[in-house]
């Protein structure tokens with residue numbers, strides 16, 4: 307299983323709950339995309355069914371750990387709504403039925419549902435009923451980026467586990483280790499990814515850094531005039547990343563970041579306008595106007611060491 311990055315406090319508290327047999331029937335893992343919530347859910351499932359001595363759990367080596375990692379453990383129910391947009395009541399019922407029975411092989415049946423907001427209202431209510439009258443030793447882990455989009459009564463039945471953004475330094479180190487990224491590039495990608503390892507990896511693989519620089523360069527030379535909404539939003543996103551990055555640099559260097567803060571707000575508003583189907587050419591022209599007015603490119607070179 308891929309090594310978990312960060313979240314030491316979360317791991318420690320889950321480990322402690324397991325050791326003291328004070329597990330909740332249901333957990334809600336909530337936090338931004340790409341920070342490792344599912345990885346921790348898999349780790350927790352391993353912890354609960356690992357056959358090694360307690361201090362070594364999860365060992366990652368025993369048959370139970372291996373089956374859990376491969377998602378073929380008979381007491382693990384992993385429901386991913388990545389392909390189907392919703393989790394339906396039939397799927398939840400099938401899990402509920404199994405959760406009420408004794409575990410086949412392990413100590414504990416574990417169900418992982420991702421993303422929790424994909425549960426239809428019927429499905430969420432069926433699950434809620436089970437959590438109100440738990441049978442057997444089962445643990446349900448719901449994973450979400452936004453607890454606010456889940457059924458509130460369901461949320462209230464879960465022990466909330468919050469996942470924060472990862473430190474840029476941790477992400478950068480992982481990029482150097484796994485993608486053999488040069489350190490300076492790794493640091494830049496890590497900052498662009500805003501605490502999400504998943505996003506950083508995607509950026510590293512897509513050559514996004516070079517594209518980002520190229521499109522900021524185009525904005526500077528007013529070479530961008532876009533008819534295509536998708537292309538505009540991508541170019542705008544690059545500009546927003548870059549502006550945010552410069553803002554942080556200025557603040558760290560003791561310079562007044564306020565002018566860039568204003569520009570950033572304007573760019574975010576324009577991105578929203580593009581999303582709301584305002585004519586892309588108009589948005590592009592407005593971005594150019596704002597950039598000129600802010601004088602941002604006189605202030606800073608596009609590429610910095």
Ligand SMILES: [Zn+2]
Pocket residue numbers: 355356357358363364365366367368369370371372
């Ligand atoms: Zn094990």
